[in-house]
Amino acid sequence: MSIPAAQRLFHVSDRGDIARFEPRPPPSPDSGVKDHVVWGIVESLLHNYLFPRDCPRVTFYANAATTAADIERFFAGSAARHVVAIEAAWLERLRRERVWLYELPPETFVCWDRGAGYFISRESVVPVSVTEIHDILAALTGRDVELRVVPTLWPLRDAVCASTCAFSFIRMRHAQPRPGPTDPSAIASSA
Numbered sequence: 693m694s695i696p697a698a699q700r701l702f703h704v705s706d707r708g709d710i711a712r713f714e715p716r717p718p719p720s721p722d723s724g725v726k727d728h729v730v731w732g733i734v735e736s737l738l739h740n741y742l743f744p745r746d747c748p749r750v751t752f753y754a755n756a757a758t759t760a761a762d763i764e765r766f767f768a769g770s771a772a773r774h775v776v777a778i779e780a781a782w783l784e785r786l787r788r789e790r791v792w793l794y795e796l797p798p799e800t801f802v803c804w805d806r807g808a809g810y811f812i813s814r815e816s817v818v819p820v821s822v823t824e825i826h827d828i829l830a831a832l833t834g835r836d837v838e839l840r841v842v843p844t845l846w847p848l849r850d851a852v853c854a855s856t857c858a859f860s861f862i863r864m865r866h867a868q869p870r871p872g873p874t875d876p877s878a879i880a881s882s883a
Contacts, residue, residue, distance in 0.1 A: 701732040701796045704741040708792040713817040729812040737809030739837040744789045748867035750777040752859040762855045772838035794819040808860040
């Protein structure tokens with residue numbers, strides 16, 4: 693499947709000196725990709741990646757399959773069409789770090805996960821351009837996204853996973869430990 697019309701393809705990195713992207717192993721065994729690839733993301737979901745590399749996040753949006761009840765539950769009071777949630781412990785890093793945005797030529801990419809906007813190439817890729825993003829928060833506010841800052845991602849992750857929203861959970865291995873049943877924050881979040 694090719695890249696949708698009028699969509700551009702990108703890669704976000706914590707490095708600004710990449711002249712060529714070489715295929716490499718997937719970042720997670722949960723990706724379903726077995727061989728070495730170059731990852732790209734469509735522009736419409738780029739906001740999911742405008743973060744420091746290891747920042748855990750829960751991202752979701754409503755699509756045609758999302759019920760009215762889930763729209764009310766997860767988007768009530770928000771005009772944004774997309775939500776990205778991070779843990780409060782990452783907010784300062786989000787404010788001070790920078791990332792580089794590489795535009796990629798689409799010719800060798802195929803769709804890997806339409807809902808997450810993932811595309812992969814099994815060939816080396818030379819970027820078309822690179823842009824340094826000094827202010828990640830400003831870059832996010834320029835998109836149709838609500839940034840939520842929460843103490844722990846786990847309750848939201850579990851709720852979104854059980855919903856009809858389209859979602860992607862990114863770098864969750866770096867999230868705060870899942871609260872146990874005796875943890876006061878777990879009790880408060882379930883009330």
